[in-house]
Amino acid sequence: MSFVEAWLASFPGFMAPLLLAALGLILCERAGVLNLGAEGIMAVGAMTGAVASLSGVGPLSALGLGAGAGLLVALPFILAVVVLRAAQIPAGLALVALGLGASAALGRDHTHKPFDGLGAMPGPALLEDLPLIGGMLFAQDALVYASLMAAMGLWWYLQRTQTGLRLRAVGEDTATADAAGVDVQFQQLAALVPGCLLIGLAGAYLSVAGSQIWTEGMVAGRGWIAVALVVFARWSPLRAIVGATLFGAAEALIPRLQTLGLDVPVYILSMTPYVLTIAVLVLFARPGRLRGNEPGALGRPYIRQDR
Amino acid sequence: MLERITLERRAGAGPVRQTAAYTGSLVMAIALSLGVLVAAGVPIGALYQELVVQVFLAPTGQAQTLTAATPMLLVGLSAALCLRLKFWNIGLEGQLLLGGIFATGVALTDLGGPVRLALMLIASAIGGALWIAAPLLLRLRLGVSEVIVTLMMTNIAYLLLQHLLFGAFGDPTYNFPSSPAFDDAERLPRLGFGSVHLGLVIALAAVAAVAWISYRTPFGFASRFAGHNPEAARTVGFNTTWIIVVSVLAAGALSGLAGGIIVAGTEFRLSQQIGLHATFNGIVIAALARNEPLWIVPVSLLIAGLTVASASLKVFYGVSEGVVLIIQGIILFCLVAGQFLTTYRVSLTPIEAVR
Numbered sequence: 001m002s003f004v005e006a007w008l009a010s011f012p013g014f015m016a017p018l019l020l021a022a023l024g025l026i027l028c029e030r031a032g033v034l035n036l037g038a039e040g041i042m043a044v045g046a047m048t049g050a051v052a053s054l055s056g057v058g059p060l061s062a063l064g065l066g067a068g069a070g071l072l073v074a075l076p077f078i079l080a081v082v083v084l085r086a087a088q089i090p091a092g093l094a095l096v097a098l099g100l101g102a103s104a105a106l107g108r109d110h111t112h113k114p115f116d117g118l119g120a121m122p123g124p125a126l127l128e129d130l131p132l133i134g135g136m137l138f139a140q141d142a143l144v145y146a147s148l149m150a151a152m153g154l155w156w157y158l159q160r161t162q163t164g165l166r167l168r169a170v171g172e173d174t175a176t177a178d179a180a181g182v183d184v185q186f187q188q189l190a191a192l193v194p195g196c197l198l199i200g201l202a203g204a205y206l207s208v209a210g211s212q213i214w215t216e217g218m219v220a221g222r223g224w225i226a227v228a229l230v231v232f233a234r235w236s237p238l239r240a241i242v243g244a245t246l247f248g249a250a251e252a253l254i255p256r257l258q259t260l261g262l263d264v265p266v267y268i269l270s271m272t273p274y275v276l277t278i279a280v281l282v283l284f285a286r287p288g289r290l291r292g293n294e295p296g297a298l299g300r301p302y303i304r305q306d307r
Numbered sequence: 308m309l310e311r312i313t314l315e316r317r318a319g320a321g322p323v324r325q326t327a328a329y330t331g332s333l334v335m336a337i338a339l340s341l342g343v344l345v346a347a348g349v350p351i352g353a354l355y356q357e358l359v360v361q362v363f364l365a366p367t368g369q370a371q372t373l374t375a376a377t378p379m380l381l382v383g384l385s386a387a388l389c390l391r392l393k394f395w396n397i398g399l400e401g402q403l404l405l406g407g408i409f410a411t412g413v414a415l416t417d418l419g420g421p422v423r424l425a426l427m428l429i430a431s432a433i434g435g436a437l438w439i440a441a442p443l444l445l446r447l448r449l450g451v452s453e454v455i456v457t458l459m460m461t462n463i464a465y466l467l468l469q470h471l472l473f474g475a476f477g478d479p480t481y482n483f484p485s486s487p488a489f490d491d492a493e494r495l496p497r498l499g500f501g502s503v504h505l506g507l508v509i510a511l512a513a514v515a516a517v518a519w520i521s522y523r524t525p526f527g528f529a530s531r532f533a534g535h536n537p538e539a540a541r542t543v544g545f546n547t548t549w550i551i552v553v554s555v556l557a558a559g560a561l562s563g564l565a566g567g568i569i570v571a572g573t574e575f576r577l578s579q580q581i582g583l584h585a586t587f588n589g590i591v592i593a594a595l596a597r598n599e600p601l602w603i604v605p606v607s608l609l610i611a612g613l614t615v616a617s618a619s620l621k622v623f624y625g626v627s628e629g630v631v632l633i634i635q636g637i638i639l640f641c642l643v644a645g646q647f648l649t650t651y652r653v654s655l656t657p658i659e660a661v662r
Contacts, residue, residue, distance in 0.1 A: 036454065040636075076640055084647040085314065089395055089454070090594065091643045097587050098636030104629025105347065216629075221462050228455045267470035274459040274466075278445075281456065285449035303314040303651065 002132075007249075007256045009135030012144045013210060015248030017042075017202040019147045021226035022233060022240040023154050024198030029230060030158060031191030032171035034299040036092025037077055038199050039223030040099020045070040045203025047107035049117075050214030053207070054110055059118035063143070063204045070200015071193060073099050078196070082188045085301035096223075104216050111215050118143065118209035141209050143201075150198070154237040167191050171295035174302040184302060202226070221274065228277045232284055234293045243280075250276050313656050320649035329597075332645025336638040343633055349624045357620055362612040370501020374573060376611035377503075378403070380510040381565035382585050383592030383603045383610075384517055388558040390590070391534040391598040392551055398442065398457030400585040401464035402435035402559045406566025408468060409434030411476060411486050411577040414493040414570075423492060428509070428567045435563015436556045438464060443555045447548060461586070468579065476577055486577040495572040506568035511604070513561060518600035530554055534598075562589070583628075587635045588614075594642050 021038055028035040049066030053059065077095040080086040123138040130138070158164040169177035170187045178184050206222070207214050225247060232246075233239035251273050258266060320328070345351055362368045382399050389396040409430040413419060419426035442456035471477075472484040481487075495504040521527035530550045533540035540547050562585070569581045592610055596602035613634070620626040 080640065080644050084644050085651065086643045086646060090590075090639060093397065093587075093590060094636045094639035094643060096636075097632050097639060101629045101632030101634075101636055105627050105633060106629075108627050108629065221458070224455055224458050228459075231452070231455075265470055265474070267466045267473070271463050271466050274462045278456055278459050281451045282445060282449060285445075285451045303316065305313075305315050 003256060003260065005132050005135065007252055008133060009139060010256070011245070011249045011252035012136060012140045013248075014251040015244045016141075016144045016147045017205045017210065018222060018226055018229060018247050019151060019240060019244035020143075020202035020205060021199050021223060022229045022244060023147075023150055023237055024195040024202065025226055025230045026154065026233070026235055026237055026240060027167075027191045027195035027198065029298055030171045030235060030295055031167050031188045031195075032174060032295055032297040032300065032302070033081055033188055033192060034088045034092065035074075035077070035095075035192070035195065035199075036089060036227060037074060037095025037099060037223075038226050039219055039221070040096040040103075041070040041074050041196055041199045042099075042203030042206065042219045042223045043103035044073045044099045045200035046207040046219060047103035047110075047203075047214055048200075049204030050115070050207040051107060051110050053115045053117055053212075054113055054214075059208055060142075062208045063118070063201060066204020066208065067197045067201035070203055071196045073102055074192075074196040074200075078189070078192045081301075082185055082192065085303060087301070088299050107214050107216070112213065114213045117207070117212040118205075121145070143205055143209055148241060151237045151241050158237065163190070168295070171297055174297045174300070175306055178302075178304060199223070199226075225273060225277050228281055231294075232280050234284075235295065236293065246280075247273060247276065313654055315652045315654060317650060317652050325649055328645045328648035331648070332641040333595075335645070336641035339637045339641070340634045343630060343637065344620070344626065347624070347626045347630045349620060349626060353624070357623075358612070358616050361619060362615045367501060368615065370503050371615045372608060372612045373500070373507060374502045374504070375614050376607045377506045377510050377572065378565040378569050378585075379588055379592060379607040379611050379614075380514055380603060381561045381568070382589035383596065383607050384514055384600060385558040385561040385565070386589035386593035387596060387598040387600065387603060388517070388554045388561070390593050392530065392554055393534065393537075394443075394446070394551060394555050395452075395454045396439065396442075396457050396555070396558060397454060397586055397590070398439065398459075398461040398464075399562045399589040400582040401457065401461030402438045402562035403566035403569070403585045404461075404464040404468050404582045405434035405438040406431035406563030407570045407577055407581050408464075408471060408476075408566075409563065410567035410570050414489050415476060415486065424495065424571065427493065427571055428564060431567025431570075432560035432564045435561070435566065436559040438563070439555060439559030443552065443559075447551070465582070468577070468582075472577065472579065478576070484579060489571065489575045493571060494575055495568065502573065504572040506572040509564075509568065513564070514600055514603055517557075521600055526550070526553070584632065584635070587632065587639075591635050591638055594639060 021042060025035060025038060045066040048069035049062045052062035052065045057065065074095060077091050080091045081088055118141045120139045121142050127138040128134050158168060166182045167187050169182055170184050174184055203219060206218060211218060229240065229243045229247060232243040254269055254272060257264065257269060341354060344354065362372050382403065385399060410427040413423065413427045413430045438460055442453045442460060445451040445456055446453045472486065476486040478485055478487040495506050497504050521531060529545045533545055533547045533550050537547055566581060570577055574581060588610060592603060592606050595606045617626060617631045
């Protein structure tokens, strides 16, 4: 397999978790809630997915359990933000600590134990053997395809349905939405619960479909990259596909370049995703002007008195 | 009669309510943390011994706690300077690592002759300030969120550290990725109480300096004002950009200094372990101290005690590093949730009045 072909075939596996996490974050942020806890939720999802797989649960159930565990660890955050109207940035940081700590403590006896996770979907051999793009398009696992469909589904939900409109209204101008009779707290819950499930699923994907092993610190900043990706995507699920592809392709390049035996020091090479994240934020910064599609009420606790 | 619960914003909370909310969240945090420790396998009877006697009352424990508190004073102070101005620096660990790298660079190249130790500490402060300068510039010039940039800079700093440890700074005779041990002239002198070293005096001096500037100078007044209400501060004529630049660079320098003090005071070499949880430690300390410089001292001792205790809990009861992180998350959550009591008032309104 040529270098480019192998790279193209491997990048969707890096794209899918970033896309799923970004979609979850878009849901939260479109409802006005800034969820910085993604890194912690993903860690719990990854650990749970791996432990479930190690104890003999099938890959799809393991993914589901990982997503559920992600939601579970996010419950204090959801409660603090929606009910207690807590400050969202420190609450998100607390969630990161809680998630990283819980995954490290509970997964301690299960690190570095490989298992058989989610493999590629069986496809027609004829298509898989297509030169260059065959592997990229047809030899992926089910969640890669599902994540793309989820992005389109989320776009449709936000832009084309009544409930999606209510959700966006809460994030854009909470007071007006409230005056128009939208139940603000219910809408935020309706966004945060599936949002955190998606982020947990993204984490579970990392272990169940990606590395097929659990190691502490394996999320490696992807939760934060997803937070930046949402800014890049300007809160649109469809543009998130573009962003996740870009970041996924860059991330997939690292192991490929290493197999080439290039004389680039490995640790310098590993900085790429982080440097790229900063570069993307800089390129898409809009100083002084209104920030693109950023939800107007993002990060602001709301009470009816503010109306 | 039907009533509905509504929230109102408080104009301000009195000292009694403030204290009650703070104590309440602290008690809640301690109770939950003890629960976590018991669940992690520590016998209830051992808690007092391990968490109080061993780290605060026994002399060897006191010395260990003071040593552990030394860099924490600096990162807590650093976090408080940024958080006070709502600059979300979550890259304390990156700045600390750069400080350690810069100090080690000076030590390994034998720069500075007789003042090498001083030069190491100055270099570490410069390293930390440099590492925060980029996020600061991006935030002020382009409006890029410092939350993500500071964190990415931490990841980059950690990879840079590994690059150096496996390369230019590495010690080939040592099995672990680490720099060669420092010479005696490159180590901070001990103060004669266990492993407590001169760094503690430097850290306390930094706390005193920041406290003096905060409470006794026009700049300190302006920065506290700007933290509470940036709009009003600008209207009154304070240069808020200048306040942010000076405070944030100083914060970076303090975190860097913490790294320099760790390598020159306790580790005597650069290794992968020097940055452990600096970001969360710093933010938890600043949050508990409510960004007040003098409160940083007792709070740092408390968190240092917890860290020292966790080391022995790890050995005797198999409590992992993750549990310490969980406890930090719990403390932060309780403090954030406790703000509810000082920020909002719950009132019951008859439903007819709402309609």
